[in-house]
Amino acid sequence: MKRLLTFFLLLGLIAYIGFPAIERNSLNHPVSEKKNPFVGIQQAWNNQFLPGIQQLASQLQIPLQNLQFSQLMQQISQDVQMLPGVQNANQNVPVDQRLQVKAGDSNVSVRTVADVQKEINQYSIPTLEKSVTNPFQTNVEIVLFSQPATYRHALISAGVDVKNAHLMMQETGGVAFGNTVFIPLYQTNSQVEMVNILTHELTHVSIQQLGIANQLPIWLNEGLAWQEGFNAEQLADPFEVRMQQKEIAQSIRTAYQENRLLPLSADEQDILHANYNVEYQDYLAVTYLEQRFGSAKFDQFLNRLHQSKWEALLHSDPTNSYKQTYQTFESVFGVSFQMFEKDFLQNLTK
Numbered sequence: 097m098k099r100l101l102t103f104f105l106l107l108g109l110i111a112y113i114g115f116p117a118i119e120r121n122s123l124n125h126p127v128s129e130k131k132n133p134f135v136g137i138q139q140a141w142n143n144q145f146l147p148g149i150q151q152l153a154s155q156l157q158i159p160l161q162n163l164q165f166s167q168l169m170q171q172i173s174q175d176v177q178m179l180p181g182v183q184n185a186n187q188n189v190p191v192d193q194r195l196q197v198k199a200g201d202s203n204v205s206v207r208t209v210a211d212v213q214k215e216i217n218q219y220s221i222p223t224l225e226k227s228v229t230n231p232f233q234t235n236v237e238i239v240l241f242s243q244p245a246t247y248r249h250a251l252i253s254a255g256v257d258v259k260n261a262h263l264m265m266q267e268t269g270g271v272a273f274g275n276t277v278f279i280p281l282y283q284t285n286s287q288v289e290m291v292n293i294l295t296h297e298l299t300h301v302s303i304q305q306l307g308i309a310n311q312l313p314i315w316l317n318e319g320l321a322w323q324e325g326f327n328a329e330q331l332a333d334p335f336e337v338r339m340q341q342k343e344i345a346q347s348i349r350t351a352y353q354e355n356r357l358l359p360l361s362a363d364e365q366d367i368l369h370a371n372y373n374v375e376y377q378d379y380l381a382v383t384y385l386e387q388r389f390g391s392a393k394f395d396q397f398l399n400r401l402h403q404s405k406w407e408a409l410l411h412s413d414p415t416n417s418y419k420q421t422y423q424t425f426e427s428v429f430g431v432s433f434q435m436f437e438k439d440f441l442q443n444l445t446k
């Protein structure tokens with residue numbers, strides 16, 4: 097279906113297209129002030145905090161050069177929220193008040209903003225709360241855009257380069273940058289689609305707030321976001337979900353039979369240039385992983401990643417090979433990632 101294709105294409109690349117631009121802004125590679133909105137904070141960081149941290153790091157023998165500035169800032173701001181004093185201040189704030197929906201341009205009506213807020217409260221939050229006890233620790237902003245021009249402008253302001261902004265303007269259904277979600281309303285055809293997209297993007301935000309985003313390879317992050325998107329959609333329209341899932345499974349089976357499937361470890365550029373929707377494959381892989389080993393094991397795996405989040409951050413992996421994550425994978429599931437992938441592919445044709 098055309099709708100499926102336009103809606104689902106690149107729904108999630110998002111979190112990844114945005115981040116490379118920001119992550120490139122590492123301590124070793126300062127970027128120009130015009131391009132990067134974070135540069136002011138980074139300068140403040142370099143001047144005020146870095147010397148102290150460097151001294152501390154040398155005492156602790158931490159390989160500081162591996163730290164990505166933006167990752168560290170995100171992590172620190174989240175962990176500060178978890179401190180007892182701060183948490184007490186937030187204790188009585190219901191989760192839906194942490195999610196604020198805003199109009200990104202003057203053509204987004206008050207009514208539309210209210211409708212989206214309602215969908216989040218009715219479908220996205222109950223879905224995410226089933227998987228995570230506190231899905232949102234800090235405030236989240238959801239910004240709606242009525243037209244490509246305003247969406248594109250916002251993407252560029254957020255640090256996306258002009259070429260990617262143009263592609264995303266045409267082909268994405270939503271974007272998550274840290275604690276902010278952008279939704280281009282003109283890409284969405286129905287309420288169920290909107291429920292799926294909102295929940296998908298909010299899953300990326302929640303993963304990020306939990307501090308495990310850097311440990312999750314693309315296929316796991318996207319697979320989880322798809323799962324939650326469908327879980328929420330299931331509440332709104334179970335029949336539609338069944339149709340979509342059938343179609344997804346068929347499209348991936350066909351790609352496999354025609355030898356077009358990329359490995360699950362494919363990077364953003366491979367995914368951008370693939371001739372099928374790689375995120376469908378990610379979704380099927382995560383679903384298969386959970387079915388084969390059970391939800392308890394799957395939760396245990398995510399919990400182990402969560403427990404080692406600080407360690408993972410300090411030893412951040414510049415090659416993105418997710419070595420530690422796959423070691424945890426093997427120790428929890430008792431099978432290597434390579435073996436799992438082989439098994440997943442063989443199972444596709446069954």
Ligand SMILES: [Zn+2]
Pocket residue numbers: 107108109110111296300317318321
């Ligand atoms: Zn996604």
